[in-house]
Amino acid sequence: MLFGAIFRCLDPALTIAASLAFKSPFVSPWDKREEANVRKQTFALANSDHLALLQAYKGWSAAAKNGHQAGFLYTRENFLSARGLQEISSLKRQFTELLSDIGFVKEGLKARVIERMATKGTDGVLEATGFEANLNSDNTKLMSAMLCAALYPNVVQVRAPEGKYKLTSKGAMKMPPKAEELRFMTKSDGCVHIHPSSVNYTVRHYDSPYLVYHEKVKTSRVFLRDCSMVSVYPLVLFGGGQVSVEMHKGEFIVSLDDGWIRFAAASHQVAELVRELRWELDQLLEDKIRMPSMDLCTCPRGSRIIHTIVKLISTQ
Structure with a gap:
């Protein structure tokens, strides 16, 4: 909220x-x-x-x-x-x-x-x-980002099987996996499943490998009753835990939650920008709580940080 x-x-x-x-x-x-x-x-x-x-x-x-x-x-x-x-x-x-x-x-x-x-x-x-x-x-992307703040640390990794290819007149084309071939992993429960009532039950491809969820139910298996796909930047900006940046095999990796959430940044500058924005956002929230009368819409620093984050999320 x-x-x-x-x-x-x-x-x-x-x-x-x-x-x-x-x-x-x-x-x-x-x-x-x-x-x-x-x-x-x-x-x-x-x-x-x-x-x-x-x-x-x-x-x-x-x-x-x-x-x-x-x-x-x-x-x-x-x-x-x-x-x-x-x-x-x-x-x-x-x-x-x-x-x-x-x-x-x-x-x-x-x-x-x-x-x-x-x-x-x-x-x-x-x-x-x-x-x-x-x-x-x-702004749909921004609303998806807000879900990270609401539902973190309820994060699911989406893991697709190795790609299968089909020979066509234009050459070999990679085939999307079937919905039942996708695997969904949580840090605490391991493999979980999308509930049949979810709008994601038959989804075969996710643009981001992460979902957040609100409710888990256990019957014969552990099911996620409701879940939402989220992008990596919102997870870093609105999730909890320490954000770290490290070099791995020539790539700058941004990670949090002991590496459970990690992604390769386009450059070291981008990686540091994301980490800096996270720190600035935390400070902004603390300042607002300490000084409720502060108007973030007119405060130069606050409006600049908010505008930058909205732009980053909206264009990802």
Whole structure:
């Protein structure tokens, strides 16, 4: 939530934060499980269950603008719990009040006042917090990065099998692995599996070899009920632990969590820039907590750091 406020993507960050406190609003009736999973896939975005939920919530809010009945029909058609979505709305307002109390958003915002500010179908948070606090709310890469801050150290490595090739008229072409051939590893549990209800269950390729997750369940195997792909820079910037840079076989390797997360930087300068940005971000957060009245949007140092990080994440 704090980073959502700092990086001006407050409303979606609060939606995701609130959703993590409750059971998923996606429902899966035993006699319509396959149909429910198909509907859930329509919300899939950036290999992320959490962004899929955000899409569903936004769709529900948009539908509800046409009246209570329209909102109810939307939940029925998309296998969503209306009560679950309403609980997320309520908790979002409470979170906003908390952030207001500690100086991260406008002063004096109270949950009951925010509810009264809501226009038809909305939860009132966007109206209460304003444009500036939500300037980057449509930046999907930035929202994925915020998940690192929320879910670290729940990190999964994605390991693909050795490549297979198929001979075509244009020569040998590398074939993508089947979804069931991918292996998912956590530091504590070893091999885990993507739950069939996840939007990532049938994914065959990930642009990044890392996922973050919120909930693990153990039945016959250990399953990740919800997970999201994240890039390496956000993991370094928003994850915990010490960041180290070292030379290995001619490459500059940035790593954290005792090497569990590691990647090769384009150059030594890039590696040091990432480490320096991480330090600057930590300092900025400490300064803001110590001086709640400090406006990071107008503070030259703060706005420069935030702009640089947003640009780095958005162009990766």
